[in-house]
Amino acid sequence: MASFSAQPVVAVLGPTNTGKTHLAIERMCGHSSGMIGFPLRLLAREVYDRVVAIKGKERVALITGEEKLLPPNAQYYLTTAESMPLSGGLLPDGVNKDARDFAFVALDEAQLGTDPERGHVFTDRLLRARGREETMILGSEALRPMIRALVRDAEIIGRPRFSTLTYAGATKLSRLPPRSAIVAFSAEEVYAVAEMLRRLRGGAAVVMGALSPRTRNAQVAMFQAGEVDYLVATDAIGMGLNMDVSHVAFASLRKFDGRRARRLTISEMAQIAGRAGRHQRDGTFGTLALEGGSSARFEDEEVDAIEGHVFPPIDHLYWREGQPSLASLDALIADLERRPDHPVLRAAPQAIDLAVLKRLADEDWVRERARGQRMIGRLWTACGLPDFRKTGPEPHSRLVARIFRHLSEGTGHLPVSWFADELARLDSVQGDVETLADRIAGVRTWAYIAHRADWLADPDTWAERTRTLEEKLSDALHQRLTQRFVDRRTSVLMRDLGAKGGDLLLPVKVDEEGIVTVDGEAIGRLIGFRFKADHLARHTDMKRLMAAAERRLGVELASRARQLAADEDGQFSLATDVGRPVAIFWRGDVVARLEKGRTLLTPRIRLHRALDTLSAADRTGVEQRLATWLEGRIQRELKPLARYLEAARDPACPPSLRALLSPLAEAGGIIARDTIDSAIEHLDREGRSRAERLDVKLGTIDVYSPTLLKPEPTRWRIALFAAAEDQLMPELPVPGAVSMTTPADRETCEAMVRAGFRALGAQMLRVDLVERLARFAHDARSGRTPFTPDPGLATSLGLRHPSFAQLMLALGFRAANAGESDSWVWKGKREPRKERAHRPGNAFGALADLYPTTLPRNAAR
Structure with missing residues (x-):
């Protein structure tokens, strides 16, 4: 476990996004030579491109199991941990000869020494890989105890994360x-x-x-x-x-x-x-x-x-002898299975290379040929071939056995014909994503072999061929991934068009106008997701054509579902046809209806039955897209309501204001003032100012949001009420109307009240105009003396005298003289009659609980 150099080691530890790798690149580029070992080929390639941009391609090498870019004058090496060209170690042929002293050496993600499969490689590099002038170990803060135990002279530097x-x-x-x-x-x-x-x-x-x-x-x-x-x-x-x-x-x-x-x-x-x-x-x-x-x-x-960024400290690393004896097969296996003598090191679980070696060691012909350090070294190197296709030890050992058989006989090279045949078998860009990915894994196996310098008679040629084939398959795989996961046109559509039986030759087409044809015969029209048969297209063969179309239209419907799920907001609309359920339209046709949900602003979406044939995944995609659109439109059209609800749920909002906003939101943004008088009475100046900022108008007899009186917010409010009550869409007021005749039926009248109109006998007037007339009346009076208001404003609003009189009474005015009069006097709004509390224990007092304490206060409506 001795290291190459007595030079101090620097361990740079910290979480991700601390710039550890960037620091290592900077330090390496400041030396005359250097090497960094990475956990992944992808990462080595990424950093290779960065260093090439700094130092130039002729001075930078990339060495991985399947790829080797080694210019003659390379000074900076970017490698995988397994491929680091260390002196004195048993490494793959063709790399070991490149071993050299580097001024700078770094190991990235050193905490991977805890990985059961590859950990022993990182532990070996942590213990042995040293730079002549500087060595850097990069890893997690959890690695600190292992650095202290194994590299005692290391200087440890912590790096904080740049962002939260x-x-x-x-x-x-x-x-x-x-x-x-x-x-x-x-x-x-x-x-x-x-x-x-x-x-x-x-x-x-x-x-x-x-x-x-x-x-x-x-x-x-x-x-x-x-x-x-x-x-x-x-x-x-x-x-x-x-x-x-x-x-x-x-x-x-x-x-x-x-x-x-x-x-x-x-x-x-x-x-x-x-x-x-x-x-x-x-x-x-x-x-x-x-x-x-x-x-x-x-x-x-x-x-x-x-x-x-606080993690349990690592208490062990996996270890395996990095310089095993090649005296014999048994000595090699014994060294590889030897237990470490340091308390923080654990024997690595059996990796696939050792599993393959032990399987082959049971073969007599292998033992016969694996004699002498050179041949044992070749066998061990062959066992190091990664199982890129994840076939498992048994199938993989058969491939390794065949490779070693060739390496141990004749010229010691693999047959060119075998290598060429295997590449030819993989040289096809046909197939789906999984097929191409499997072929690339196969090419990686042969690319690894091609980069073993003494396994082939002409390794450079075959390395180039494997690289070309990998690029070819990689481009095809990228194209397939893009088609499958990005391109909205799907290959599944074309595959499913091929049905069983005699309909195989009957292609189904749907043109831009939705006309459905089977083998050129028009049989109907697809409107959105609804198919309507064309009776004019019927003939003796129509039954067979219809059956073929209905079976195949599932593909078109699935395609439309995906199109809907990816479509822009402008293609959706809310349908509010009077006497019909509130519905969502997509590209001009119904796809769903709204039903009662958890709250007024969160209705439930029920897909149209025409979408029942879609797969669960496609239905989910449609539902989620419609939900996203609906939520966005509700937030846009009914923004004041959303603000009311948000403030009503905010603990920081004053209770009196919350008591006002909650019922106002439930009522759709318009409510009679006398139903929330208590809340309004408790509002202080700041509360009233905040209510005004929230678009709340505290009118004389109504509290409302002026924004919600506009035609489009009104349409959305009435539609959501209809959905919440599982009712059909009622009639809407004419856009811009300020007064109307009171509807005869109760449902329409209620809809107009919710739309923002106050009932005044035979007529209804919009609540903001009610407030305008109230201000006009109060401006015209002088205290409690009788006055005659100018009828011009009421007349301009289309309000007749009886309805105007109803309004004046509701505002708190009374006729100055008995009978019908144009003179009015201010009396004030009547306070609700307070009920006298019955005495406890009074037997008849309990009967009061059987009756409502107040009567409906919408009499003026």
Whole structure:
């Protein structure tokens, strides 16, 4: 476990977004040579591009298992941890010869020494990788005890996070803010979330560890350029992939680590959540709220730890002998299974390379050939071939056995014909996302082999061919990902058009006007989601054509559902046809109706029965899109009501004002003053001023919002009342009308009262004009002396004398003379009659409880 140099080591520890990697790059570029080892090929490639921009391509090398860019005069190496060219270690052929002393050496994400599968590699590099002039270990603050125990001369520097990270709770997919990353832990989860985002938000970029750098870069570029606002990724996003992410949502908090399904550790949660908020921009993290209200949940202590960047200290690292003996197969296996002698080190669980070695060691022909250090070294190097396709030890050992058989006979090279045949088998851009991803994994296997310098007769040629093929497949995969998760036109539509039986040759088409044709015959029209058959198109074969169309229209309906889910707000409208349910229209046709919800402003959306044939996912996408639109329009059209409710729920709001706003909001923004007189009496000057700022008009006989009297807010209020009471849409007042004849039927009259009209006998007058006449009357009087108001204003409003008299009485005026008179005198509004309390114990007093204490106060209406 001896290190290469006695030079002091600097450990830079801290959470994500502390600039550790940027610091290492700066330090390396300040030396004559340097090397940084990374946990992922993607990350090594990303930093390679950054260093090339600083130092030039001819001075920078990239070495990973599947990729090797090594200019003759390279001075700066960016590698994966496994591929770091260290002197004195048993590393893959073709890399070990490049081992050299570097002035600067850094290891990134050193806390991965706790990983059961790869941890021993990071521990080995932490113990042995040293720069001639400077060594830097980058990692989590939790690594501090291990640095103290294993690298005692290290100087430890803590780095604070540049921005804050805040927990945002569970968020529905439809409510995720732009520039969000959703993290899942299986390809199936990633694809499912991305599919839903395509329906709801128009698309998402996809990033997984299995993607090649070329595909990953193309997907990230799409996200960074703003072509899509959402990114769906595996936990590969947690390892330094710096992107413009403001929020990270966990689709799950459990993952399969290769051995078992388990909950993420707090450090893993923090590593991923830390992708939100880069540099000095703050970020948020949370979970994804799933259908039915279920979602992954963070524990309170986990949230506190992530927000405060305080994690349990690491108490062990996994270790395996990095320089095992090659004296014999048994000696090699014994060294690899040897237990560490340091108390903080634990023997690493058996990795797949050792599992393959032990399987092959049981073969007599392998033992016969694996003699001498050189051949044992070749066997061990072959066992180091990663299982990119995740086939498992048994199938993978068969491939390694075939490779070693060739390496241990004849020229010691793999047959060119075998290598070429395998590449030819993978050289196809046909297939879906999963097929192409599997082919790329296969190409990675052969790219790894091609970069072993003495495994092929012409390694440079085959390395170039594998690189070209990987790029070709990567471009095709990027195209498929874009088509599947971004392009609204879906390949599923074309596949499903091929039905079984004799209808296979009958293509169904729907033109821009919705005309449906089967094999060129017009059979009807698709209006929104409703199919109406055209009786003129019927003939002897129509029954068969109709059956074919109905079976195939599911594809068109699904396509329209996705189009709806991604459509702009301008394509939706609220239908308020008198005598019909309140409905939501999309592109001119009904898709849903409104029903009673939790509150007036949160009606329930019931999809039209024409959408019943949609899949559950498509129905959810439609419902969520309609809900988003409806909520936005309600907030825009009925903004005062939303403000009333917000203030009424605000504990900081004075109780008297809350007592006014709550019933006012429930009444739709217009309420008779005498029903809330008590609340108004308790309002102080500040309360009245605040009410006015909230668009509350404290009228003489009505309290209302002037904004809500406008035609469009009125239409929305009446529609929401109809939905809340499960009633059909009533008649609306004529836009701009100030007075009208009192409707004969009770339902219409109630609707007009809610619209903002006060009943005055045979006529109704809008409440703001009632208030105007009240001010006019009070301005005309002088104390309590009789006066005659000018009839001009009432006449201009269309108010006849009997209705005007009703209004004057409601305002507190009385006729100066008996009978019908034009003279009035101020008497004041009558106070409600106070009920005399009955005496306790009075047997007849209990009967008072059987009757209402007050009569309806809308008599004037």
